[in-house]
Amino acid sequence: MSNPDGRAYLERTKNYCWRGTGNGVDLNRNFDWEFGQKGSSSLKTDEEYRGTHAFSEPESRVFTDVSRSINLDAFVSFHSGIRQIYIPYADSKSKSTKRKPANSVRMLDLARQLSRCTKHTFKYGQATNINTYSADGTIFDYMAGQRKVPFSIVIELxxxxxxxxxxxxxxxxxxxxxxxKAVIADIHSLYVTLFSYLMDWKASRNSTSQVSIKRFSTLDEPPFLTLTYIIVAMVLVALVLVIIQGRLPFFSWCIARRRLINLRSLSTTFSVNVLKL
Incomplete structure (x- = not known):
């Protein structure tokens, strides 16, 4: 429960329509995402009262602290009242501009699988497309738009x-x-599907990262290393050629020079020597 004093108020007054904190603030209008727009109310008597400013409630600040200290892969906000599954956004600006969140394709895929995993029918989609009203300052819009959480959804159980x-x-x-007890058993598959999907998504991301690292280390050498290899190879080839030609002083002692012999002079010398005998 993210609204303990609101629940205490509800149980004390038996006002089961109550949705605010003990101060009457609707926490799902109190976050810094299009805060204060027409999809909320400034009237304390309104059930969609947004509070005096964004994060005015300690319950809201708890969520911001957690999302800043942990790199979240998913944020799920459970509600009740109608069997529907929403992905961001729900705010007035997104409704008028048809703005979509990052990773919307994967979020819709998750919502589709969740909608089919129980015997009940869950309508799903972007909140601005399903609802006739807009909601500004919601927590799941904040998690998707401000905190950049890959999966941020609402499930109306x-x-x-x-x-x-x-x-x-x-x-x-x-x-x-x-x-x-029977209702809880019915919706249990929602949790199984949710966590199975997220674990598979996480595993696929890790596998892709490992492949990318391996490819970089074996194939995609940095440019300066490639140039170094080329220069070293050229130096080695030049050195071999010089050695073969025997033009280095050191190697001239090791390599016998070729001597050109004139066969005619050799034969003349041989003849002279014979005559003297």
Whole structure:
């Protein structure tokens, strides 16, 4: 629970429609992502009261501290009220400009798999496309837009609006107490699918990183190393040629010089010597 004093207020007053903190602030309008726009309210009596400023509530600041100290791969905000799954964004500006978050394709793929893994039907998609209203300052928009968390989604776990009656809201946000165990069993596959998908995604990213490192170390030599190899090779070839020609003083002692002999003079000398005998 991220809103303990709000829950205490709800249980004390039996106001099961209450969605604010003990101060009446809707935490999901209190984050620094398009804060203060028309998808929230400045009225303390409104259920979408955003607070005096972004992060005015200690509960909101806890999330910012955690997201700054941990490099999150995913952030999941669980809600109740209707069976739907949202990816960012939900704010007014994104709704008018059709702005999409980074990694939206993978987030939609995850949402699609989640929507099909239970016996229930979950509608899914970008929040601005599903909802008729906008919501400014939400936590999952903040995690995606400001903190750059790859997966930031909202899962509405329960909703039976057709059977909702009266002003209590208890039956809108909660299953009947006698059905609680069966409902939890029904939605268990959501958690299995969620974590399985994220683990596979993480493993594929690590494998890609390892392949990239290996390719760089074996094939993609830095330019200065390649140039060095070329220069060394050229020096070695030149040295071999010089040695063969015997033009270095040291090697001239080791390599016998060729002597040219005139066969005619050799034969004349031989004849003279014979005559003297």
């Amino acid at each position: 329960w909703g039976d609006s057709e059977k909702h009656k009266g002003k209590s809201c208890f039956d809108l946000f909660n299953p009947p107490s006698g059905d609680l």
